[in-house]
Structures are given as structure tokens and as C-alpha cells.
Amino acid sequence: MVDSRDRSRMSEARHELHCLVADLDLTNIPILILANKQDLPSMSVHEVAYALRLRHIRDRDWCIKWCSIIHRAGLYDGLDWLSNLLS
Known part of the structure; x- marks a missing residue:
């Protein structure tokens, strides 16, 4: 989950994400990004x-979806994508 309001931390989020992608133990693991605070x-x-x-x-499937956790909106779209991909 990424805080869509916090531009100052996007480079940190990008770095962490790409470290995960480079981890050989996580090869082929799909990635779901939830852009929160939409x-x-x-x-x-x-x-x-x-x-x-x-x-x-x-090298893997990924998806980005909008969400607003406080309003409980959009979260299930991302989880549905992940569930369908894994089934």
C-alpha cells in the first residue's frame, strides 16, 4: 500500500519495491499496489x-488499484485481481 498523498516518500517506496522485485526468493510472485487516499x-x-x-x-504480473481505506472503497478490486490470478 502506498500513500498517494506523500510525494516525498515515493522514491523510498520505489526503492523498497524494486528491492523486493530483485529478491530471488520472491521470483514470480505477483505484486498488488494499492494507491491509498484517493x-x-x-x-x-x-x-x-x-x-x-x-x-x-x-518478470511477473502486477496491478495497481486505487483505494480509500478510510471509506472502505476500492480495496476489494485489488484483492479480487489477486484472488483471480492465484486461482
Whole structure:
């Protein structure tokens, strides 16, 4: 989960994500990114995807979905994607 409002921490999130992608123990594990706080003025899902450089991840399935945890919105779209992928 990424805080879509916090632009200052996107580079840190990108670094951590790409460290996980480089971990050989996690090869072929799908990645679900939830762009949280979409109910507030924040980066769009496309902006978050760009900031995280998701297009560079080519060795596994990944998906980015918007959500607002406080309003319980969007979370299940991402979980449905993951569930369908794993079934």
C-alpha cells in the first residue's frame, strides 16, 4: 500500500519495491499496489505507477488499484485481481 498523498516518500517506496522485485526468493510472485487516499487530493493511480516505475517490472504480473481505506472503497478490486490470478 502506498500513500498517494506523500510525494516525498515515493522514491523510498520505489526503492523498497524494486528491492523486493530483485529478491530471488520472491521470483514470480505477483505484486498488488494499492494507491491509498484517493478520496483526498493526491497523485493519481497513473502518477503513482510512473513514480514507482512499474513499467520496468516485466518478470511477473502486477496491478495497481486505487483505494480509500478510510471509506472502505476500492480495496476489494485489488484483492479480487489477486484472488483471480492465484486461482
